[in-house]
Amino acid sequence: MPHSIAQVVVGLPVPGPFDYFIPENLRQNIRVGSRVYVQFRAKLCVAYVVELLAASDLPKARIKTVISVLDNVPTLDANFLKLTKELSEHYACSWGEAIEVALPAILRTKKGIEWVAPPDAEKEVNKKPELSFIQGTIHSSVGSIAKKVKAVFGCGQGVLFLVPEVGHVTVVREFLEKVCGVGPRHGGLGTPSDISSSVVADLDRGFGVKRELSEWLSVKEGRIRVAVGTRSAVFAMMPNLGLIVMLDEENPAFKQEPSPFYHARHVALLRQKYEHCDVLFVSPAPTAELWKILKDKKANIEVSEEKKLSTLQVIDLANYKYQNMLVSFPLQNDVQSTLTKGGKILMFLNRRGFSTLTKCNQCGFVVKCGRCNSILSYLYSKKKMFCPRCDALSELPKICPQCQSAYLRSMGTGIEKLESELAKVYPGARIAVYDSETKTFDREAQLMVATQAVMPFLHRGYFSLIAVLDFDGEINRVDFRAGARAFSLLTRLKQAAGEKLIVQTRHPQHEAIKAAVTMDAEHFYRQELKTRRELGLPPFIEVISLALRGVSEDSVLKQAQELYEQLVKAVGDSFEIAVPQPDLRPKLRDKYRFTIMLKGKTVKSMLKVVDPVLAEFSKSKGVILTVDVNP
Numbered sequence: 087m088p089h090s091i092a093q094v095v096v097g098l099p100v101p102g103p104f105d106y107f108i109p110e111n112l113r114q115n116i117r118v119g120s121r122v123y124v125q126f127r128a129k130l131c132v133a134y135v136v137e138l139l140a141a142s143d144l145p146k147a148r149i150k151t152v153i154s155v156l157d158n159v160p161t162l163d164a165n166f167l168k169l170t171k172e173l174s175e176h177y178a179c180s181w182g183e184a185i186e187v188a189l190p191a192i193l194r195t196k197k198g199i200e201w202v203a204p205p206d207a208e209k210e211v212n213k214k215p216e217l218s219f220i221q222g223t224i225h226s227s228v229g230s231i232a233k234k235v236k237a238v239f240g241c242g243q244g245v246l247f248l249v250p251e252v253g254h255v256t257v258v259r260e261f262l263e264k265v266c267g268v269g270p271r272h273g274g275l276g277t278p279s280d281i282s283s284s285v286v287a288d289l290d291r292g293f294g295v296k297r298e299l300s301e302w303l304s305v306k307e308g309r310i311r312v313a314v315g316t317r318s319a320v321f322a323m324m325p326n327l328g329l330i331v332m333l334d335e336e337n338p339a340f341k342q343e344p345s346p347f348y349h350a351r352h353v354a355l356l357r358q359k360y361e362h363c364d365v366l367f368v369s370p371a372p373t374a375e376l377w378k379i380l381k382d383k384k385a386n387i388e389v390s391e392e393k394k395l396s397t398l399q400v401i402d403l404a405n406y407k408y409q410n411m412l413v414s415f416p417l418q419n420d421v422q423s424t425l426t427k428g429g430k431i432l433m434f435l436n437r438r439g440f441s442t443l444t445k446c447n448q449c450g451f452v453v454k455c456g457r458c459n460s461i462l463s464y465l466y467s468k469k470k471m472f473c474p475r476c477d478a479l480s481e482l483p484k485i486c487p488q489c490q491s492a493y494l495r496s497m498g499t500g501i502e503k504l505e506s507e508l509a510k511v512y513p514g515a516r517i518a519v520y521d522s523e524t525k526t527f528d529r530e531a532q533l534m535v536a537t538q539a540v541m542p543f544l545h546r547g548y549f550s551l552i553a554v555l556d557f558d559g560e561i562n563r564v565d566f567r568a569g570a571r572a573f574s575l576l577t578r579l580k581q582a583a584g585e586k587l588i589v590q591t592r593h594p595q596h597e598a599i600k601a602a603v604t605m606d607a608e609h610f611y612r613q614e615l616k617t618r619r620e621l622g623l624p625p626f627i628e629v630i631s632l633a634l635r636g637v638s639e640d641s642v643l644k645q646a647q648e649l650y651e652q653l654v655k656a657v658g659d660s661f662e663i664a665v666p667q668p669d670l671r672p673k674l675r676d677k678y679r680f681t682i683m684l685k686g687k688t689v690k691s692m693l694k695v696v697d698p699v700l701a702e703f704s705k706s707k708g709v710i711l712t713v714d715v716n717p
Contacts, residue, residue, distance in 0.1 A: 222390030243328025289315030
């Protein structure tokens with residue numbers, strides 16, 4: 087009996103699937119995985135076919151009709167549908183939302199696509215997929231990575247590289263061309279003669295919708311078998327995928343925000359499950375979560391050999407408490423010595439702007455963002471105040487808004503102020519600043535002051551001396567992952583420094599520092615995981631954050647309390663639930679935010695209880711509720 091009913095899902099927070107009648111003229115073209123155009127409720131929208139049925143259990147009067155089929159060939163394959171289905175169940179979003187977060191923007195619109203289905207490729211599906219990890223950077227691990235890439239190409243399979251930021255794409259492309267022989271100059275390694283001239287696809291959503299679609303289709307159609315991209319590239323539908331390489335998994339950019347809040351690491355491991363591909367992580371120091379996964383799965387862990395690592399010197403700032411300048415005397419001496427020898431220096435300070443706080447000495451008023459209530463910093467380059475949370479710009483007040491006095495004073499040191507101070511101490515040196523707003527990297531600079539935005543440029547030995555000026559700012563964050571991130575930072579900087587890494591701190595005995603001195607990752611993660619197990623923190627338990635936000639603080643708090651009471655009744659003793667608390671960012675972009683935290687053994691067991699409560703929960707107008715798994 088021919089299929090007359092299409093079960094579809096839509097990119098909205100509604101469960102689905104929904105039954106739609108397939109008219110006779112469309113039955114030859116519609117398939118599982120097709121994009122179709124339908125009327126959903128009162129609006130027309132794109133929907134995705136996830137099943138075909140001979141009949142529906144619903145009355146005919148309640149079944150709407152598919153308006154059109156948008157593409158000549160189904161856009162979504164079976165593995166993609168399985169993957170997004172599991173994502174929706176794990177991250178508490180609808181199946182349609184999971185599909186749409188994985189597709190190029192233009193495929194979420196009515197625009198039809200004419201594309202060529204890739205030829206059927208033979209693949210060794212019975213092999214045991216390999217999970218491996220290289221402790222090192224792409225620069226220090228080129229041989230091992232190239233060996234894996236060439237082996238995959240030799241089997242006629244494809245390779246997907248994931249990088250945390252766009253700045254890393256060029257690094258990977260250069261590696262593929264110079265080391266693996268994949269690139270425009272070489273015409274590709276083991277690639278078919280009709281391969282696209284670009285050879286390596288750039289899967290980045292910042293290129294614009296046309297190029298994004300073009301690159302995505304070149305991968306889907308099998309014309310390009312190597313792709314590199316940021317977080318969303320993990321969903322690229324590459325036929326006969328053989329290997330996913332994920333660089334710097336510890337970078338927070340791999341966690342999606344806004345909803346659905348997936349992590350690219352989790353998606354990569356799911357693709358391994360469904361597509362039997364290998365997954366390789368390359369990092370100087372991964373997250374503790376990944377380290378536990380690697381140990382539990384008995385993955386192959388390889389430590390790349392460094393010819394000569396830089397030394398790490400710790401400067402205890404407690405010995406220099408009367409010094410006002412951020413650069414201690416011992417560091418000043420090392421900077422002068424390095425400049426004299428012609429070496430380059432990096433001063434790492436994760437604070438944008440000139441000053442970090444503007445305060446009235448008369449009444450104590452602090453200049454804050456009206457949208458976020460966070461303290462504003464001053465950008466000397468733009469002569470503006472800026473919010474580090476929402477990036478909003480505003481004028482620097484000439485008088486105190488509260489008492490109208492002229493006693494406003496700026497204090498605190500950002501990279502712009504540090505540059506100014508260093509210019510006075512080293513007047514003959516060429517000094518540059520680099521942050522997320524900087525357009526070009528000054529390769530002529532002898533002394534660079536930079537935030538974490540400099541990370542893609544940290545090639546081994548480029549900077550003879552690297553100094554972390556405010557290590558305590560890294561470890562004092564309200565985040566249980568702060569220690570692991572600090573260890574990752576020190577490890578990366580120690581590998582990058584040509585001669586010496588200097589760390590200024592008031593906590594010289596911190597575990598991250600001690601482990602970085604000896605480069606003993608095993609010891610650090612053993613201690614880190616022991617602490618987390620004792621405190622009941624991930625990865626030994628799962629955490630779900632239920633976040634409510636809205637323009638009325640009272641309304642949001644009231645809703646959070648109502649939801650909490652309903653959850654307590656449903657949860658009982660099955661897992662922990664905390665009373666509503668102001669979010670770590672209690673106000674952001676004019677929205678007040680409250681969070682309810684849940685802790686349990688598995689996400690599945692918690693969502694089994696939580697989902698029915700959320701489905702029945704009646705939100706007030708203007709209040710938005712989001713679910714974040716393992717924030």
